[in-house]
Amino acid sequence: MIINVIICIFAARVTPMVQPLHAPCLYSLDDLRQLGRRHHVHYSLIGPQHEDNPCVMRGYINEQQTRLGMTLVSSEVHTLHGYQAQSFTAPSLTMIVLLEGQAQLDGTTSTTLTPGQGVTLLSQDGPGQSARHHAHHHLRGLNLSIADIDDLADEQLADLLRASLRQRRVYTQRWSVPADLQPALQALAGERSHGCLQRLLHEGLALQLLAHGLNAIDADERHAPSLNPRDRSLLERVRDYLHQEPGAEHSLHQLAQLACMSPSSLRQKFQQAYGVSVMAYLRQRRMELARQYLGQGWRVQDVAHYVGYRHASNFATAYRQHFGVAPRESI
Secondary structure: OOOOOOOHHHHHHHOOOOOOOOOOEEEEHHHHHHHHHHHOEEEEEOOOOOOOOOEEEEEEEEEEEOOOOOEEEEEEEEEOOOEEEEEOOOOOEEEEEEEEOOEEEEOOOEEEEOOOEEEEEEEOOOOOOEEEEOOOOEEEEEEEEEOOHHHOOOHHHHHHHHHHHHHOOEEEEEEEOOOOOHHHHHHHHOOOOOOHHHHHHHHHHHHHHHHHHHHHHHHHHHHOOOOOHHHHHHHHHHHHHHHHOOOOOOOHHHHHHHOOOOHHHHHHHHHHHHOOOHHHHHHHHHHHHHHHHHHOOOOHHHHHHHOOOOOHHHHHHHHHHHHOOOHHHHO
């Protein structure tokens, strides 16, 4: 699937570059790849490449580490060349707010964002995000992330996030940014200067974003029907089976029998428990294994059969859709 994901999910990882206060920065393909290697992000161009090292985007990307252990990134960029980005790891928590443009996030679920909307993503050993950005798009937004919950300075907040992750390994919740907060976020995204006062302002807004994003999760969980211990145990049985036997032929009907549920109940309860559909979890597991074995030098055809694909061509299509690159590029 071709997807457009807000730039700051991936561009947030290239912010260590020194930036002038007023002139927009130019980011070449080599800039992105060099910094992407440090942060487990792979970048590649879409379409023909007429230069060895083309300029991919122009704009402002500013990063700040807060005293609590969070990273706040504001970005306003214009893409000059279409490109793909694949993040191979996901932070424990990510909050994205879109202020200008339109974006679609694609991971375990698909979420469309318009200006004034935010999304909260919780992940426990979950997959990274993949994105395709087309040329001549303008995006403006904020990204708040926590790489590892154990690194947070606030233990109460860490406990709250751990409790949410115990219920769902992967979780996505969209929410609306309060109208009275939007002007301050707009000003933050356009901020070019640095200093002690700006740092205090940024940290205060980061805490407000965190509070609103976590409140959206809490409100959603209060209204969601709870799963009883028996259901959770049976769902764990299904998930463990998929994890251990990714190459077997699986059907929703067969998995429902394993869970002692109807297919419709399994579909609904698995999504509720893990934030992803049964078959999406299986595809995710297969792709993770495929990338691992390709990296060890396995042949593409052998990997395809091992993870459950009868035809290497079907596997190659699925792999490219998931990671944005062909299997041979991962060897």
